[in-house]
Amino acid sequence: MSSAEASPPRTLGEIGANYKAEEHMDNEEYPTPYYLTNCGAAYLGDSLDLMRYLPSGSVNLIFTSPPFALRRKKEYGNVEASEYVNWFSKFVGEFHRLLTDDGSLVIDIGGSWNKGHPTRSLYHFQLLLELTKTFHLAQEFYWYNPAKLPSPAEWVTVRRIRVKDAVNPIWWLSKTEYPKADNRKVLKSYSDAMQDLLRNGYKAKRRPSGHDISPKFSRDHGGSIPSNLISISNTDSNSFYLQACREAGLSPHPARFPGQLPEFFIRFLTNEGDLVFDPFAGSNVTGEMAERIQRRWLAFEVVEDYLKGSIFRFRQLSMDFGKVV
Numbered sequence: 001m002s003s004a005e006a007s008p009p010r011t012l013g014e015i016g017a018n019y020k021a022e023e024h025m026d027n028e029e030y031p032t033p034y035y036l037t038n039c040g041a042a043y044l045g046d047s048l049d050l051m052r053y054l055p056s057g058s059v060n061l062i063f064t065s066p067p068f069a070l071r072r073k074k075e076y077g078n079v080e081a082s083e084y085v086n087w088f089s090k091f092v093g094e095f096h097r098l099l100t101d102d103g104s105l106v107i108d109i110g111g112s113w114n115k116g117h118p119t120r121s122l123y124h125f126q127l128l129l130e131l132t133k134t135f136h137l138a139q140e141f142y143w144y145n146p147a148k149l150p151s152p153a154e155w156v157t158v159r160r161i162r163v164k165d166a167v168n169p170i171w172w173l174s175k176t177e178y179p180k181a182d183n184r185k186v187l188k189s190y191s192d193a194m195q196d197l198l199r200n201g202y203k204a205k206r207r208p209s210g211h212d213i214s215p216k217f218s219r220d221h222g223g224s225i226p227s228n229l230i231s232i233s234n235t236d237s238n239s240f241y242l243q244a245c246r247e248a249g250l251s252p253h254p255a256r257f258p259g260q261l262p263e264f265f266i267r268f269l270t271n272e273g274d275l276v277f278d279p280f281a282g283s284n285v286t287g288e289m290a291e292r293i294q295r296r297w298l299a300f301e302v303v304e305d306y307l308k309g310s311i312f313r314f315r316q317l318s319m320d321f322g323k324v325v
């Protein structure tokens with residue numbers, strides 16, 4: 001079903017798969033969506049409060065970037081590294097409940113530095129160890145942002161004793177050891193060298209490393225399999241979203257990831273019509289990308305200005321595709 005054909009969901013229950021209010025909610029009223037699109041809905045509020053309205057096993061993918069445990073406090077709120085695991089643990093049980101049996105939880109989480117010292121905090125690794133008490137670690141990914149500014153300044157640009165921190169870990173976790181996934185949906189274009197090989201053929205032989213390359217290596221599979229290092233420059237400085245926020249007098253979310261990041265995992269781990277959920281939605285990049293590729297989506301955000309600004313993403317999408325969103 002395309003996004004143009006999908007009926008706009010009116011309640012959390014309608015978005016959740018196979019939901020019946022009388023069986024799950026004891027006739028309680030649902031929260032009111034902040035806004036609706038063809039494929040999804042955004043809600044203003046704390047995820048811990050809102051998630052209880054969703055039925056178990058209704059979400060195929062949770063893709064999110066929670067507030068990091070940064071030393072410098074951000075306007076959207078962030079928890080100290082020493083408190084982070086305990087804070088995040090409150091969400092874990094609900095995440096597990098909401099996911100389908102073959103569903104995935106993908107968390108983009110930046111690292112942090114210990115206060116006053118050029119050494120790294122281990123909070124995001126401690127979080128991963130805590131999460132693996134409930135989930136399987138399917139694979140770790142790393143988002144490399146070549147455009148990231150040198151930081152932390154004290155150790156990188158002043159004392160010059162560290163290099164810039166330009167990689168975010170991304171933890172891919174799942175309820176089962178065999179979650180829904182298909183890397184054929186995220187193939188990359190072949191390199192010029194590989195295209196030459198496909199045209200001219202490849203003679204099977206053993207590489208100097210000892211790997212035995214078979215004749216199957218020269219088959220055209222439609223593209224190359226990507227690695228778990230995702231290189232995307234985050235250079236957004238004058239997008240439609242930012243311009244619209246400025247014109248409306250709204251503060252844009254200061255920690256936005258590029259759309260290609262959630263798009264990769266949405267394509268990789270879901271099918272058209274599946275439900276994607278972001279419990280820390282921010283400016284709702286996840287919802288926008290889900291809408292673009294015909295996945296249902298839910299977004300929860302506790303800061304109203306961020307949610308209000310995120311509407312502009314769907315106005316842009318309307319212009320891009322000539323649809324009313």
